[in-house]
Amino acid sequence: GWGTFTAEMAAYLWMLFDVGVSAFVNGETASGKTTSLTALTSFITSDSKIISIEETPEVNLLHRNWIREVTRMHTGTQVTMFDLLKAALRQRPDYIIVGEIRGEEGRVALQAIETGHPVLSTMHAGSLGQLFQRLTSDPINVPKSHIDGLNLAIFQARMERGNRLIRRVTSINEIIGYEPDENRLNYLPAFLYDSSLDKMRFMGSSYHLETKVLAFRGWGKNRLRELYDEMKARAEILSFLAEKYPRYSDVWRTVVEVKNKGVWEVHRRVKERKTPWK
Template identity: 40%
Template structure:
């Protein structure tokens, strides 16, 4: 049901847990502020009472029998729901519509995320923030950014319900002995929960990621970059060049990283190393490794450990989700010895990125900065009163002053700003280096890049944006070098 007083701007369906029950999300304006509205079927007073009775019956009947209502297969919970309706005779007082709605709320409250389930299911939501009692739940929407929801955590009971749902599904326990918890949901989303005594009385954040990654074509479609830049990046990756993507939190670094990684030749061995599993590839020889640090456990595997281990596996490409410590030094050693490298880092400018790299705890020797072929700056910007993402620039390392550590950059591509919202090309020295390395002329390199641009334009014309279709086209291109 839609609340009165909101001016609806956008309205779209969300995949429901129960066939026949429709749920939606709406972006709405009220008193000059944008809101995110999760829309679920409304229960009347009688149905509310029946829902509480059914849940109590399920818990009392099955929990003592070690029947895990949260993790049991969906069909088993459906069978238990049906048994309760029949054994108690409740089915006589409920019509089909009411039963379907009650089933939805049973599944949502026992196997879903309760009041925030719609938010978790919405593919456009990137972050969900539960700030505490008396405060609204906020979301970060991929198209509208920070939005308040009408769901207010009105009391400690509701806050406990939400935090418990998140913790249970993430397979963690909340105790005052361990008041700060980082975990992952079954979908792989990042979870951070803080309770008393670290904060009063509790807060939670879920950081989501897209299950099906964006392709480079989708990013071109959304004008994050243009087709010339995509062809340039494709050519670098095809020739095993190394790229660092940098930007602020939420700029879209991992999204861009995943889109670029899809362009790696399918015959290459790729090792991905992450804190939390977010990268998804279709490469047959892909090895995915995730750092592990269980509190109170003697088992601890860091990014540094995994990057070192990856060197013994003879990878063609090493992809590190984000560098911020000593793992960066090992990655640079790998790049120096001929491995391709892709990674991201937090920085507001190319100068800040270099300063972080050559300072503790990364400690990259300044002369090794030249091993990076391109730095890519991605950011959230405002274009025509709407927040979106753009690649602000692609920078190649020309030279490094070993005394001062100052890096001379060549700006290959640069965003022209909000007024024109285009990208300018200023020439590439990496093309010259690749031509020399391969013993060909720069004009041949430029022709090969132009061919990749033509292929991307043809795929754009055919609207072959989707992950599966684009991945198939790239693989077939590499396999047969056919003309698309």
């Protein structure tokens, strides 16, 4: 599978990355943030121009137009995350991937989002309140009113189940905006983890699917049903992959095929238990 993501969650995220949402994967140390970040990149449209910026090269992408940038801290002239992010903006990427946001590069990342360059990154934060706190105080200092550029906050954790340690996504939250009167983020959970069942629950509807994706496709509200049917079809495609073709490159090939042939054509093949790509 996709590390800690269920097929349904991955289908939902796939539809959102199609329209260029920005997302941060958050959690404590060793919760598997980077692994999740890499898994999510396979849902970014294949012809996208992507720049990744990291301190140690960890993410691996299959995109043709991928440029990897790595900081230089110990040799000659220092090149920081901040420098690389500033330079990346001038190259007009479709997506920017930042290994981890810890300092002033966070402010540039949010500026990038504001100017239409979606960002995927990770942060060390255990809750939405903590994430908000970290982004808006030293050393990141993002103005509170700019946080709503960030569309998704995904949280994951390491937990004990029986005698073993497992990693789970605990929630996917859709950020709607900043509420100045209450000094907090307005958000809606799209998925929540139910620890008693060890299952992720979709909350039944998604604000971003119903606004961003509908608008991007030029669909009216009368087609909401179609949207959720498609999310289900994509989840079925991904479940089939997890069972038969679990390799990262196979997911990638399927995403490309869906882009070219459409969801329902690929879904039909999967229903007949055929290879998703021709």
